[in-house]
Amino acid sequence: MDMTDKRVLVTGAAGGLGQAICWAFARAGAQVLALDHDAAKGLALVAQGEGESPAVRARLRFVQADLADLPALSARLAALFDEIGGIEVLVNNAAIYPSRPVEEFSIDDHRRVQAVNVDAPLACVQAALPHMKRQGFGRILNVTSITLYGGWPLLLPYVTSKGALQGMTRALARELGPHGITVNAVSPGAFPTDAEKIHPDPEGYARFVLQHQSVQRRGSPEDIANAMLFLASDASGFITGQTLNVDGGWVMQ
Template sequence: MTGGAAQGQGAQGQGALAGRRVLYTGASGGLGHQTTLDMLDAGAEVFALDRDQSKNESLLADTPDDVAARLHLLEMDLTDQDALTAKLAQITDNKPLDVVINNAAIYPSKPFEDFTMEELRLVHQVNVEAALICTRAALPGMRDQGWGRIINVTSITLTGGWENLAPYVQSKGSLLGLTRAWAREFGKWGITCNAIAPGAFPTDAEKIHPDPDGYRKFVLDHQAVKRRGTPHDIAAAILFLASDGAGFITGQNLAVDGGWNMT
């Protein structure tokens, strides 16, 4: 572990999440990696769920020594729902989770008619059902303490601008619906539920595009802000929605996309 990772760039600053216990799926991915580091820097204890061993190792290597004790890397396949449920029961056995970030997703790309029903079900299982299980596990503790933050990661693809991603877009639409349903149902217990819709960030997801330079131009032409987004941009939004300061915001889908979609 090193102290070389960038720190202190979250919207809330150091200590804003002190003592908060955070469950984060897909925590070692392109956007999750930096958000995890920023949450640790803000004082959170983070339970990072990701099945990619190499990305988990990279996250661990970038975690400064002085916060490493608050990072719990859990290498898990979210399709193993029994194992996931059991692990969550262990995490919540003695202390509640304060924040749940449902971020993990797979994004196969091909024409809709080429997907098998098994492939469609797999996308739903990872992108939606894992969120159901994580939220259900955290809810009793949040309800008992009268405080909680649920953050679902949706997508700019819900605006309809991309082809060949039907099961992914469907799954993100499900998360948006759950965001609003949970916000309405859980608000009476002091629990907020919001979504973040990332724009076109330079992550592994872009590797599916055959013309990277052309795609970069396409992105910048559509954005009002003429630079590519960075993981810190997502981290700042998540840190805000996870904070005390966002306690009167719920049921919203915050676009973090450089002004691509203005609705």
């Protein structure tokens, strides 16, 4: 997919999926704003580009921002988009996923997860919309989760947040379609990234994953990145309000 001249913002850029998404867009010709709160991981992301061509490396820019601080995030994005003239593609990838029994979550715990996983994506959308509307084109991609279909305990605030993000995807798609903006969700299955470290038995969890998938291999972050490239491209212009499960055939509905 050719992303030449497209400007892309990816949140959670320094995570396992975020890294692959950022470099895939950069290789496709996009100018990538790689946003993350962790400066050390952001530097590591940039260092990953040492194996890339100078042209690809030059297309990626690390942006440090804390999604939990919504006023600061909105101000940071407003200044950034004024500087570069806005973006064409927004990838709301960042999320937090604390794991423990429901009775051990406080209401404040729950609200913090919603702030990062739901409110921050909305803040990013609101910051991006003026430019997208002005040019009559935009692609908004939200990362949800197959945990919405059940099967994973101890993740109540996270699963709740992903349900809200899927609802937001559909509501935005309906409202923004007349402006040439499509809004879709990508729902990853189980990928061997840092997110899996919450599971106490990695080998057992890997067996559990393969037992549920139709495709008998573990997914790679590049599988998600490829789906993102398609949904961000001109080829997907008649697709909006949809959720694409990229999960090796785990969920079929």
